[in-house]
Amino acid sequence: TDTDPAPAVGETAESIATMEIRGAATIASAAAEALADQAEAAADAEPTASDPEAFRASLRAAGRTLRETRPTAVSLPNALRYVLQRMEGDSVDALRDSVVDASEAFVRQLDRAQEDLGQVGANRLADGDTVMTHCHSTDALACIEAAVEQGKSISAVVKETRPRQQGHITAEQLRDIGVPVTLIVDSAARRYLDEVDHVVVGADSIAADGGVINKIGTSGLAVNARERGVPIMTAAQTIKLHPETLTGHTVEIEMRSEAEVIESEEREAIGEITVENPAFDVTPPRYMDAIVTEQGQFPPESIVTLMRELFGEGAAEPWAE
Ligand code: RUB
Structure with a gap:
């Protein structure tokens, strides 16, 4: 269909399902990064490159593909939610940038949170x-x-x-x-x-x-x-x-x-x-x-x-x- 996820999303989804990528935090950052890859790919290929609605639909489809990999770690849907809720803009360029920025912000926050909780646990x-x-x-x-x-x-x-x-x-x-x-x-x-x-x-x-x-x-x-x-x-x-x-x-x-x-x-x-x-x-x-x-x-x-x-x-x- 028009909205098939980019290969990068399929590969990440497969790696999560087979546990090559595993552990709740690692799964979450891989999923956020896969959405950014999808945004880059969709902004470069037709029909998504010239149709903001098709672009959005392709990101949602990517989200569903990633969501279906493993059911228990909520960090996965929480990561998808974080990025997709920040997808905004009238043009495909703006949409792409919003997804890529949100994905990067998510991964930064995840790393920061892990460092901060490490201090608490260490005490x-x-x-x-x-x-x-x-x-x-x-x-x-x-x-x-x-x-x-x-x-x-x-x-x-x-x-x-x-x-x-x-x-x-x-x-x-x-x-x-x-x-x-x-x-x-x-x-x-x-x-x-x-x-x-x-x-x-x-x-x-x-x-x-x-x-x-x-x-x-x-x-x-x-x-x-x-x-x-x-x-x-x-x-x-x-x-x-x-x-x-x-x-x-x-x-x-x-x-x-x-x-x-x-x-x-x-x-x-x-x-x-x-x-x-x-x-x-x-x-x-x-x-x-x-x-x-x-x-x-x-x-x-x-x-x-x-x-x-x-x-x-x-x-x-x-x-x-
Ligand atoms: C991994 C597991 C980990 C949590 C937390 O299970 O149970 O304890 O995911 O990991 P699996 P993290 O190997 O089946 O994915 O702290 O890295 O998020």
């Missing part, structure tokens, strides 16, 4: 602390990195995070900043909590009731941490706040392929079984000590106030046809 960590991590979160790593930069000596117990083993990325990045790392299998977490001073995780979405949606296994880790008396924080910039939960919607938990869990030959050898692979779970607010954002730290139960301030009561979908 919760003390010199000599051992932290436990789950999955790979750039927001969580920002807290540990800022603590290291403050001159604190931090070591880490890193959960491998089955089935995709994002813990390996965390282990490598912590090593790069000089943090001693002990890698463990997920089921060893409770045993190691006795040696840990703080659990630090990220979030894909934060619900209005303070529930934290993050990589599967986070909720069990939080319950165990509470039982062991170990504080747990989630590092989540405000782009992770899920506006639709203000009106009673729940966050969709992505179900991924069973091939990530078991190889097909092995599965066939076992016989007729069901394999399920939910990618995320919900940690109830009572098991989370703090949500650390670029605007300071919050008890999970009070996050709704910040959410109303930032999003109001309703969230429009500017990518709708």
